[in-house]
Amino acid sequence: MNSFELIIRDASQSQRFTDVSSFVGEDSSGSFGILAGHSRMMTTLVFGLARFRIGEGAWQYLALPGAVLYFVNNELSISTRRYIIDQDYVRISGALQQQLLKEEQSLHRMKTSLHQMLDELLKRMWEIGRRGAGR
Numbered sequence: 001m002n003s004f005e006l007i008i009r010d011a012s013q014s015q016r017f018t019d020v021s022s023f024v025g026e027d028s029s030g031s032f033g034i035l036a037g038h039s040r041m042m043t044t045l046v047f048g049l050a051r052f053r054i055g056e057g058a059w060q061y062l063a064l065p066g067a068v069l070y071f072v073n074n075e076l077s078i079s080t081r082r083y084i085i086d087q088d089y090v091r092i093s094g095a096l097q098q099q100l101l102k103e104e105q106s107l108h109r110m111k112t113s114l115h116q117m118l119d120e121l122l123k124r125m126w127e128i129g130r131r132g133a134g135r
Contacts, residue, residue, distance in 0.1 A: 002021070003018070003020055003036050003055070004034075004038075004071075005074065005076065006023065006075075006078070007075065007078070008062070009077070009079050010081060011081055011082065017052070018054075019054050019055050020052050020054055020076070021054065021055055022052065023050065023051070025045050025069060026046050026048060026050065027043040027044055028044070028046060036074055040072045041070075042068070043069050044066065044067065044068055044069070045067040045068075045078070045080075047064070047065050047066050048096070049063055050064065058087050059089075060085055061085065061087065061088075061089055061092045062078075062084070062085050063095060063096040064081075064082070064083045065080065066080065066081075067080035067083075084096070
């Protein structure tokens with residue numbers, strides 16, 4: 001059976017898998033698959049689940065918040081901020097949903113903080129302008 005190597009890296013860890021028989025991911029154009037001998041390619045994966053299979057084994061699910069994928073010479077490299085690998089689709093889907101919710105809450109807090117800072121900045125500029133006009 002033809003196979004390739006998969007290397008997954010994030011900010012704190014790296015994992016290498018040999019004898020990978022197939023990979024399925026999704027980029028902005030939709031889902032795609034990679035088998036051994038695939039031509040060189042590079043793309044960005046969207047937030048979500050990808051999957052890969054070692055030999056004829058069970059699918060391994062890969063949850064990630066987006067990534068850069070590069071395939072060349074039967075080596076697939078995936079670089080991301082963080083990732084989770086699990087064979088249980090239900091469990092990893094739940095983890096992905098929790099992560100998405102956490103990121104949405106963090107984004108909301110950041111936007112709220114930026115709006116407050118902008119309001120304060122505009123208020124101070126208005127006060128400075130008002131003091132300057134009164135001279």
